[in-house]
Amino acid sequence: MPEPARRATPELEDRSALPIAQPKIVAEPRNLTVDIYRALADPIRLELLARIAASGPVCVCHLEQELPYSQPRISKHLATLRRVGLVSSRREGTWVYYSANGDALDIAREFIDQLGRSMRTAHEADYCPPADREKAPRRIRR
Numbered sequence: 001m002p003e004p005a006r007r008a009t010p011e012l013e014d015r016s017a018l019p020i021a022q023p024k025i026v027a028e029p030r031n032l033t034v035d036i037y038r039a040l041a042d043p044i045r046l047e048l049l050a051r052i053a054a055s056g057p058v059c060v061c062h063l064e065q066e067l068p069y070s071q072p073r074i075s076k077h078l079a080t081l082r083r084v085g086l087v088s089s090r091r092e093g094t095w096v097y098y099s100a101n102g103d104a105l106d107i108a109r110e111f112i113d114q115l116g117r118s119m120r121t122a123h124e125a126d127y128c129p130p131a132d133r134e135k136a137p138r139r140i141r142r
Contacts, residue, residue, distance in 0.1 A: 035084040036108045044069060045077045052087055053100035060096045 039045055051066065052058050060078065064071050078098060081087040085104040089096050 032084070032104075032107055033111050036086065036104050037111075039080050039084045039086055040108065042077065042080075044073070045081055048074070048077055049081060049086055049100060052098050057090070057097040057099045060098065063098075 040049075047067070048063065051063060055062075060074065063074055063078075067074065078087065078089075082089055082098075085101055087098045088101050089098050091097075
């Protein structure tokens with residue numbers, strides 16, 4: 001039997017001198033207040049957060065049993081809550097336990113408090129002089 005033809009292998013070159021592809025990493029500043037309010041804007045996430053806050057560390061399996069949502073849907077919403085810091089998680093074997101994080105709620109509460117204080121503060125518009133009728137532009141009637 002004839003021996004199969006061998007492919008010619010190109011000479012291996014020194015690969016240490018070749019450039020390695022580098023991903024472009026963009027450090028984007030985050031607005032935590034906006035992220036938290038966006039996370040709180042969904043009724044399912046509000047329900048999950050309320051249950052987690054009321055129950056202390058709660059296993060995701062119990063959330064799946066108590067709620068009428070599918071496991072992937074619950075996991076997606078929990079990931080959003082975790083990403084903005086409203087909940088934290090810890091793994092024990094195959095189960096993941098979630099706890100509410102008060103620090104993120106403090107950020108949301110602080111913004112609301114600042115809004116409230118700003119509403120009670122005198123503003124520049126409160127002290128505007130009365131408009132002079134002669135200087136005001138006239139309306140054209142048709």
